[in-house]
Amino acid sequence: MIGIGDRMHSYFIVQAEVPTSQDAKDLMNLLSDTLKSVTGDSGENSFEITDISVPRSLFVIARNHDGEPIGCGAIRPIDNNTAELKRMFAKTTSIGVGSAILDYLEKQSLNLGYTKxxxxxxxxxxxxxxxxxxxxxxxxxxxxxxLNREECVCFGKLLI
Known part of the structure; x- marks a missing residue:
């Protein structure tokens, strides 16, 4: 069943979920392992569950038609106008999971009053x-x- 605010795709659904669920933990652990293999750092030092347990934050999971979790992402506030994208991950890139998660989070960021x-x-x-x-x-x-970390690169996007 698709709840209000969910986004249905031909192969999967993206919806807000609790970041402390086992599926969320499993996805974030898989993301951490993937990041460690690609970058040498799991990214866990830049993220706490409490980051997305505050007002105007959101955690989402993408699930396939069988209900299997296949991706996740989150936003958290930096300031009144700026959301920070965190824990973006898709198990596969072939069906647009990452794009759908990002699209959903951008739309929800606007709904939450963010402009970037x-x-x-x-x-x-x-x-x-x-x-x-x-x-x-x-x-x-x-x-x-x-700041002052040359191994890091930051990006931004205006939403309006």
Whole structure:
């Protein structure tokens, strides 16, 4: 059953879910393992569940037609106008899971009153960089904990 605010696709659904569920934990652990193999860092030091347990934050899971979790993503507030994209992950790139998650989070960010989204990835993660650039994100100055860290690259996108 698809609840209000869910986004249905031909192969999967993206919907808000609790970030403490076992499916969420399993996806984020798989993301951490994948990041560690690609970048040498799991990204876990840049994320806490409490980051997305505050007002104007959101965690989503994409599930296939069998209900299997196949991707996740989150937003959290940086300031009144800026959401930060966190824990973006898709088990497969062939059916547009990552694109659907990002699209859903961008729309929900607007609904939550944000006008822009920022994110960080590692400079070595060319797959992620290409993905975000193809989705209209532009490189911005490193912010927050990413300042003066040349291994990090930050991106932003205006939502309005």
């Amino acid at each position: 989204i920022w994110l960080e990835t590692r400079a070595v993660n060319q797959t992620a960089i290409s993905f975000y650039e193809n989705k209209g994100y532009q490189q911005i100055a490193n912010y927050g904990k990413y």
